[in-house]
Amino acid sequence: MDTFSYTAKDDRYEQIPYKRCGNSGIMLPSISLGLWHNFGFDTTFQNIRNIIHTAFDNGITHFDLANNYGTPYGSAEENFGHIMKHDLKKYRDELLISSKAGYEMWAGPYGNFGSRKYMISSCDQSLKRLNLDYVDIFYSHRPDPDTPIEETMQALDYIVRSGRAMYAGISNYNPEQTKEAISVLKSLGTPCLIHQTKYSMFNRTPEEGLLDVLEEEKVGAIAFSPLAQGLLTDRYLNGIPKNSRIDKPNPFLTKNSISEEVLAKVNSLNKIAKNRNQSLAQMSISWLLKDKRISSVLVGASSSKQLKNNLQSLDNLTFSLEELSAIDEILKS
Numbered sequence: 001m002d003t004f005s006y007t008a009k010d011d012r013y014e015q016i017p018y019k020r021c022g023n024s025g026i027m028l029p030s031i032s033l034g035l036w037h038n039f040g041f042d043t044t045f046q047n048i049r050n051i052i053h054t055a056f057d058n059g060i061t062h063f064d065l066a067n068n069y070g071t072p073y074g075s076a077e078e079n080f081g082h083i084m085k086h087d088l089k090k091y092r093d094e095l096l097i098s099s100k101a102g103y104e105m106w107a108g109p110y111g112n113f114g115s116r117k118y119m120i121s122s123c124d125q126s127l128k129r130l131n132l133d134y135v136d137i138f139y140s141h142r143p144d145p146d147t148p149i150e151e152t153m154q155a156l157d158y159i160v161r162s163g164r165a166m167y168a169g170i171s172n173y174n175p176e177q178t179k180e181a182i183s184v185l186k187s188l189g190t191p192c193l194i195h196q197t198k199y200s201m202f203n204r205t206p207e208e209g210l211l212d213v214l215e216e217e218k219v220g221a222i223a224f225s226p227l228a229q230g231l232l233t234d235r236y237l238n239g240i241p242k243n244s245r246i247d248k249p250n251p252f253l254t255k256n257s258i259s260e261e262v263l264a265k266v267n268s269l270n271k272i273a274k275n276r277n278q279s280l281a282q283m284s285i286s287w288l289l290k291d292k293r294i295s296s297v298l299v300g301a302s303s304s305k306q307l308k309n310n311l312q313s314l315d316n317l318t319f320s321l322e323e324l325s326a327i328d329e330i331l332k333s
């Protein structure tokens with residue numbers, strides 16, 4: 001690791017709009033950066049550092065992590081923790097850093113799902129790896145079918161009250177579970193700040209009730225995997241590039257994900273994007289941001305170049321009715 005000497009660009013807050021997260025006091029950058037893939041020990045540290053600097057220099061204040069991000073688990077938090085300590089320490093109060101617990105993290109009955117034991121221990125582990133005294137948002141990463149929702153929400157409430165996190169969030173909860181979680185958190189006096197949900201042109205499930213619940217409850221929504229992990233970009237239009245997410249060993253996106261049918265849709269969407277003078281990645285992000293209920297779009301990136309490309313989506317956020325219905329037709333086909 002080299003000697004760290006990073007100074008953020010002075011004009012960073014002129015680059016990107018900020019949107020209110022539900023009815024909270026928090027403003028989120030329209031685009032946030034997620035560290036699920038490409039930030040672990042299997043990635044060059046300098047590349048990680050470049051992407052994070054590019055993000056902050058362009059006004060991205062929100063960095064999203066989880067206990068199990070990176071290969072091996074925990075390594076994305078450790079890498080971010082190094083950058084936090086050496087580059088970003090002086091900017092701590094300008095940053096909104098989140099982590100989560102909910103998926104398998106360590107062996108045995110206490111390293112998964114939503115028990116109080118797991119949630120609080122995992123949060124403590126994350127803080128050590130991140131070199132932080134507190135995270136800004138701590139999430140229940142997924143609902144636990146066997147632990148009472150009250151126990152998981154009480155753990156989040158405790159995490160906030162004990163100063164380990166400033167806000168509580170939930171992720172991957174369906175509309176009914178979301179209503180219940182929001183209500184329990186409200187009764188405990190720790191409101192739910194945000195719901196992190198998978199949402200893209202290829203996955204419109206949140207339109208089937210979740211976004212309505214969040215609007216009614218005035219809770220923010222942040223959309224993850226907006227590019228369907230890279231499918232909704234030009235990445236796979238001419239085959240599978242070396243070192244792409246599909247090329248790497250990865251159970252979440254495989255060769256089977258790019259069927260003829262998917263490729264045909266991607267090609268048609270790409271044509272609409274070109275007519276809008278956007279890359280497909282840019283149009284995919286703009287398409288989500290057109291909905292006022294989306295507080296932020298949480299992108300991933302394997303290079304600074306990709307991130308810069310994605311940031312340009314903010315130059316064209318409006319869609320004509322013709323464009324929207326053409327997109328709907330392609331997605332339905």
Ligand SMILES: NC(=O)c1ccc[n+]([C@@H]2O[C@H](COP(=O)([O-])OP(=O)(O)OC[C@H]3O[C@@H](n4cnc5c(N)ncnc54)[C@H](OP(=O)(O)O)[C@@H]3O)[C@@H](O)[C@H]2O)c1
Pocket residue numbers: 033034035036037038064065141171172196197223224225226227228229230231233234235243244245246281282298299300301302303305306307309310
């Ligand atoms: N709460 C949850 O359960 C959950 C689950 C999943 C993700 N998340 C969060 O959401 C974040 C984003 O998820 P994601 O990484 O799946 O998001 P994504 O934005 O849908 O996909 C990111 C991938 O798309 C490709 N890409 C990005 N910009 C591109 C561009 N301009 N041109 C071409 N290709 C481009 C890159 O693939 P290559 O690597 O091939 O270059 C990149 O790794 C995660 O980091 C995490 O914070 C949360």
